[in-house]
Amino acid sequence: MIRPLILAPFLCILAMPVLAHEDHCSAVKSSVEDAGFSDSVTVNCSDTHAILTSDTYPDHEMMTGIIGTNEQVPVPAEYGAPILLAPEYNGTPLTRDAALGVAVNGVPIYDYTGGGEMTEADLAHHQAQHDTLQTGQLDVCGGHAGRGDDYHYHVTPTCMIAQMNNAGPDAIIGWAFDGFPIFGDTNPDGSTIAEGALDVCNGQTDDTFGYRYHTSQDAPYIVQCLMGVVEDFDQLPRVRPLTAVGGGGAEPGRPPQGGVENLVLTQNTDGSRSMDYSYKGQDYYIRYAPSGTENCYNYTTSTVTNGGKVMQGEFCR
Structure with missing residues (x-):
C-alpha cells in the first residue's frame, strides 16, 4: 500500500510539549545505552547536537540474501551523526541522496530508494524501479554496502532490532537528523498505527517529542524525508568513499x-x-x-x- 502525499503541517504539533535540551541529550544517550550498543557507539552532546560516532560496521550478518548486487562491499568508516537537540517541526519535507538519520547501533539510515535524491513529486508515489527492497539490493538485515563501500539501512533494520536489549514497541531504534526519534512498525504503546496516520515522511505526532518517525511493512518502509528544520542541510555528513x-x-x-x-x-x-x-x-x-x-x-x-x-x-x- 502506498500512502497519499501529505504535506500540510500537523498544527497540533506546535502545541505539544517537547523535551528540553538536557532531556533530549539524555534521551539520545539512553536510546544507545538501553539498546546495548554503548561499546560501539559514543554519544557526545554540544550546545546544539548529540553526535553519535561509530564505524558504521554492525555486529550482525551482512550482505546475505542480496540478488541485485552493485558489487560493493562493507568497509568500516568513521562517522559522526549529528542529531539536533532542539527539534522544530516544519512540515516541508527535506530529501537527500545520503543518510537521513542513524540507527542506535551507529549505522546510517537512508530512504528506501537507490536512485539518488528524490524530488517533492517523487515523494508522492512509489518508485518501484528504485526500490532497493523490491529490486533485491538489500540483505536479510535490511541493509547493503553503498557506492562508498559503507554499510547502511534502507528499510527496517531487523537484525539490529533482534540484538537490542530493550527491543519492543517503545524502544527508539534510531534518530533522524532533524532531532526526532524513529520507532518501529507500531505506536510506542504497542497499538496498531491507524491507516493514513503516517505522513509522506513516514511520521506522525508524538506526545513526548512532538513528532516521531516509524518503520513500516509497506513502502516507504522507513524515514523517507525529514519534516523538521535542519539548518545547513547540505552540510550533513556523508561517508567518505574509498x-x-x-x-x-x-x-x-x-x-x-x-x-x-x-x-x-x-x-x-x-x-x-x-x-x-x-x-x-x-x-x-x-x-x-x-x-x-x-x-x-x-x-x-x-x-x-x-x-x-x-x-x-x-x-x-
Missing part, C-alpha cells in the same frame, strides 16, 4: 541483469574479508584486507562488471 591509490583497481559495479546467486560475505579474524557470489554458473569474488596503512585495504577482485578479469589495487578512505 579511492584507489595510484589509480588501480576495479571500476564501480553494476547490478548484473537477472541477479546473482549465493552471495556470501566472509569475515576472518585477521581483518580480511571476502564477498563471493555466482552468476550464470561462474564464480566471482571481491577479497580485501587491511594493507597496513590506516584506513587502507588491498583488494583482489574478479567481478561480473569487469568480465571476470582479476584486478588488484589498494583503496583508502
Whole structure:
C-alpha cells in the first residue's frame, strides 16, 4: 500500500510539549545505552547536537540474501551523526541522496530508494524501479554496502532490532537528523498505527517529542524525508568513499541483469574479508584486507562488471 502525499503541517504539533535540551541529550544517550550498543557507539552532546560516532560496521550478518548486487562491499568508516537537540517541526519535507538519520547501533539510515535524491513529486508515489527492497539490493538485515563501500539501512533494520536489549514497541531504534526519534512498525504503546496516520515522511505526532518517525511493512518502509528544520542541510555528513591509490583497481559495479546467486560475505579474524557470489554458473569474488596503512585495504577482485578479469589495487578512505 502506498500512502497519499501529505504535506500540510500537523498544527497540533506546535502545541505539544517537547523535551528540553538536557532531556533530549539524555534521551539520545539512553536510546544507545538501553539498546546495548554503548561499546560501539559514543554519544557526545554540544550546545546544539548529540553526535553519535561509530564505524558504521554492525555486529550482525551482512550482505546475505542480496540478488541485485552493485558489487560493493562493507568497509568500516568513521562517522559522526549529528542529531539536533532542539527539534522544530516544519512540515516541508527535506530529501537527500545520503543518510537521513542513524540507527542506535551507529549505522546510517537512508530512504528506501537507490536512485539518488528524490524530488517533492517523487515523494508522492512509489518508485518501484528504485526500490532497493523490491529490486533485491538489500540483505536479510535490511541493509547493503553503498557506492562508498559503507554499510547502511534502507528499510527496517531487523537484525539490529533482534540484538537490542530493550527491543519492543517503545524502544527508539534510531534518530533522524532533524532531532526526532524513529520507532518501529507500531505506536510506542504497542497499538496498531491507524491507516493514513503516517505522513509522506513516514511520521506522525508524538506526545513526548512532538513528532516521531516509524518503520513500516509497506513502502516507504522507513524515514523517507525529514519534516523538521535542519539548518545547513547540505552540510550533513556523508561517508567518505574509498579511492584507489595510484589509480588501480576495479571500476564501480553494476547490478548484473537477472541477479546473482549465493552471495556470501566472509569475515576472518585477521581483518580480511571476502564477498563471493555466482552468476550464470561462474564464480566471482571481491577479497580485501587491511594493507597496513590506516584506513587502507588491498583488494583482489574478479567481478561480473569487469568480465571476470582479476584486478588488484589498494583503496583508502
